Amino acid sequence: MKEAKRPAPAKRLRADASRNREKLIGIAAIEFAERGGSASLEEIARKAGVGIGTLYRHFPTREHLVEVVYRREVEVLCAAADELAQHNAPDVALAEWMQRFVDYIAAKRGMANSLRILFDANSEVFANTAGMIASALQRLVDAAVADGSVRSDIDISDISQALSGIYSAPDTPDWRDRSRRLVALLMDGLRWGSARSRR
Amino acid sequence: MKEAKRPAPAKRLRADASRNREKLIGIAAIEFAERGGSASLEEIARKAGVGIGTLYRHFPTREHLVEVVYRREVEVLCAAADELAQHNAPDVALAEWMQRFVDYIAAKRGMANSLRILFDANSEVFANTAGMIASALQRLVDAAVADGSVRSDIDISDISQALSGIYSAPDTPDWRDRSRRLVALLMDGLRWGSARSRR
DNA sequence: TCAAGAAACGGAGGCACCTCCGATTATCTT
């Protein structure tokens, strides 16, 4: 229902073009995660099995590529929320999704610098993605509250705050474990006093 | 006590080394002014008549070079304050120095981005240079006040504010002329009501 | 003054960036 056509003219890409584009995005996601925002574009093209010219045609600048990869990953993360909700109890879905959020942030920390540049240049991207994440979180929480598996007196923005604290925590070796424990703790807090709990 | 010798070893450079260093700084100042912070380092080395290796030995990163050039220019600007004070009436010296400040800013605008990076990485540089400029301005104003050629009820920080407004003004083609007029206006305001003026 | 050692030079080499354009397809037309 959302698109009869599409908002952007977005002429259908030729089959080979869209194949290459996807390939590039996939490889770029891996490379950026591994090597940070300064991964070599030529390396990405090479691993994707296309010429450097093809990469530059699809993504005129490094920032374009970073942006597309970033958007894509946010979309995947948010889609996972609905996926999880369908196959798990609401509170389990919420807990699991927050853990994935940690993983997601972990991957992004390396490219913090590139993202900063991106957001400075185009804060609309940031607003968009932040909104998507907030709304995914909202859906999960609503479902869990409706189900009675978490308490009802919680405010999404509190959870957001806690999660963003994870992002800005110093980058120590045990960051990831600490963050996971923090999320677990948060989840316990959310369950406490819920209709389903011992109360 | 921390050092029996010297905080920075600062061994005297060999004659050829210090010659090359000065040459590089001079050329770099020109190139940065013309092409902005992304001027080619190889081009700078070439014009200075030295190998690229020499440039990198003296300035391990682009930021090092930018920093040295920047510091140097602030020093020249501030030294000009005393020079002007010696050869002109105090109010004329002040007026002329502020005009030079405009020229100085004009040259820096191109490399705003590089400087931002520099200041983020090493805000001590910024504090230093800002202090030097403020103190030069203070000396000039004090002299003019003592001499009675500008009013005595002025606060340096007001002038600083006006000058920094010049820096942040949008980068239109007529920026420079506008800034010069603004400084002239400011100067009139400073003279108004001074002991020497019609009062 | 000269020779040895220290310091500085400088450019080749390896990698990455980005552009440009002839060769290669995919898609459309008849």
Next chain:
DNA sequence: AAGATAATCGGAGGTGCCTCCGTTTCTTGA
């Protein structure tokens, strides 16, 4: 189905970054 056409591919090429190290030049002490 085969040609026409337009979109896409891909890599050579020119430039810049930065490192490494053999060669040159300065300085010092006898």
